[in-house]
Amino acid sequence: MIKAIKSFRGGIKPGHHKVTAELETVKMPLPSKVVIPMLQHIGAPCMPLVKKGDRVLVGQKIGDSEQMIAAPVHSSVSGTVTDVRPVLYSTGVEVMAVEIKPDGLQEVHESVAPPVYTDKEGLLRSIRESGLVGLGGAGFPTCVKLSPPPGKVLDVLVINGAECEPYITSDYREMMENPEGIVEGTKRVMEITGVAKAFIAIEENKPLAIESISSLIKDGDNIEVVSLATRYPQGGEKQLIYTVTGRRVPVGKLPADVGVLAQNVATVAFIANYLKTGMPLIKKKVTIDGGAAANPMNVEVLIGTPLKEVFEFCGGFCEEPRKIIMGGPMMGVAQYSLDNSVLKQTNALLAFNENQAVETKESVCIRCGKCVAACPMSLMPLYINANVMRGNFEETMKYHVNDCMECGCCSYVCPASRHLVQSMRQAKAELRKLAARKQGGKN
Numbered sequence: 001m002i003k004a005i006k007s008f009r010g011g012i013k014p015g016h017h018k019v020t021a022e023l024e025t026v027k028m029p030l031p032s033k034v035v036i037p038m039l040q041h042i043g044a045p046c047m048p049l050v051k052k053g054d055r056v057l058v059g060q061k062i063g064d065s066e067q068m069i070a071a072p073v074h075s076s077v078s079g080t081v082t083d084v085r086p087v088l089y090s091t092g093v094e095v096m097a098v099e100i101k102p103d104g105l106q107e108v109h110e111s112v113a114p115p116v117y118t119d120k121e122g123l124l125r126s127i128r129e130s131g132l133v134g135l136g137g138a139g140f141p142t143c144v145k146l147s148p149p150p151g152k153v154l155d156v157l158v159i160n161g162a163e164c165e166p167y168i169t170s171d172y173r174e175m176m177e178n179p180e181g182i183v184e185g186t187k188r189v190m191e192i193t194g195v196a197k198a199f200i201a202i203e204e205n206k207p208l209a210i211e212s213i214s215s216l217i218k219d220g221d222n223i224e225v226v227s228l229a230t231r232y233p234q235g236g237e238k239q240l241i242y243t244v245t246g247r248r249v250p251v252g253k254l255p256a257d258v259g260v261l262a263q264n265v266a267t268v269a270f271i272a273n274y275l276k277t278g279m280p281l282i283k284k285k286v287t288i289d290g291g292a293a294a295n296p297m298n299v300e301v302l303i304g305t306p307l308k309e310v311f312e313f314c315g316g317f318c319e320e321p322r323k324i325i326m327g328g329p330m331m332g333v334a335q336y337s338l339d340n341s342v343l344k345q346t347n348a349l350l351a352f353n354e355n356q357a358v359e360t361k362e363s364v365c366i367r368c369g370k371c372v373a374a375c376p377m378s379l380m381p382l383y384i385n386a387n388v389m390r391g392n393f394e395e396t397m398k399y400h401v402n403d404c405m406e407c408g409c410c411s412y413v414c415p416a417s418r419h420l421v422q423s424m425r426q427a428k429a430e431l432r433k434l435a436a437r438k439q440g441g442k443n
């Protein structure tokens, strides 16, 4: 084990609240239905491949797209398609979804078999067919990430085991319960990409995970476990790459531009299992927590399971939840309905009570500069916020608003409780609309 060589700029040290860390993952039984959205990734939505009344099996592909940046979706149950209809995605956008009533048999589709390939392209096609997306929460199709653009040479692989956001422990459970899969998956990704050196980076507040993974690495593997300082957002891709390799990913550039590929621990563990079994991405480890959750725990859930049924399985609510968040408290997305489904990139479901979801009242910016000091992307949140308040959205580009990773550090430290992250999101959304209008598109 080695120490990180650099320290990233800004960041915060919020309370960890990782009360579920040492609780073994519990497998949730079959839900009464699954509702599987056709968009569970960054990129183009899939088109449904099944219709109402069809019988589907576990692992059967039920949606796909011809677009390059997309990942197919698969049925997580065997049963009957009861509807194919638009649903409001967890972010509020409307997407098509396939609703399936399980038959309880969990019969596996004939296509589920270890992938057969003769070259790298065949292997990448197989990984695309698995439906894999980045499981750390971003949801970018993994096969695209594993294929750097022409002219870009990757020489370092960084596996992200930081899990720096409060409450979430699902990656930690993966590291504790499946360290072999993580090391095996790291080796497979090194083979696929031809990268000679890999680092598995874990925050120093997870010593058992560091120990467990380190014990599986042999001389000659060219893999090192890196102990990271415990600081948010240590797991941000650019921050992680800098602390582990010392390489800075320039503004507007990708990790591949500095020769680095970053993957989440759960993503590589999935690859190891998929290459052995051929079972596509149909389930997720999810942390259930928050003051309103009766029994905080980690559960293995089938993708498409309604949030309501997940919370019911975990004992329901001990008090009225004020806010349900998919993901962590810093970067997660507030859910408007418990009918929403667990998605491929869902790593946590938090039920916050009255005290945890206090609505803060904004006051005037006192120009203390704390938001600037905390921003890991070296932005000036106060100026972006001021321009958003005046409706000067184009002006926010001068302050590089599109580089904002929406980590929430600025809002966290602001003594005036300015809604800074919301400003960033609003500015980015308005800029997207302006760009679409300029191209003659509709919004």
Ligand code: SF4
Residues within 6 Å of the ligand: 364, 365, 366, 367, 368, 369, 370, 371, 372, 381, 382, 385, 413, 414, 415, 416, 417, 418
């Ligand atoms: S932290 Fe808040 S009060 Fe301080 S400069 Fe930034 S926006 Fe203004």
Ligand code: SF4
Residues within 6 Å of the ligand: 374, 375, 376, 377, 378, 379, 381, 403, 404, 405, 406, 407, 408, 409, 410, 411, 420, 421, 424
């Ligand atoms: S949310 Fe954006 S502006 Fe605020 S600290 Fe994070 S990266 Fe900087």
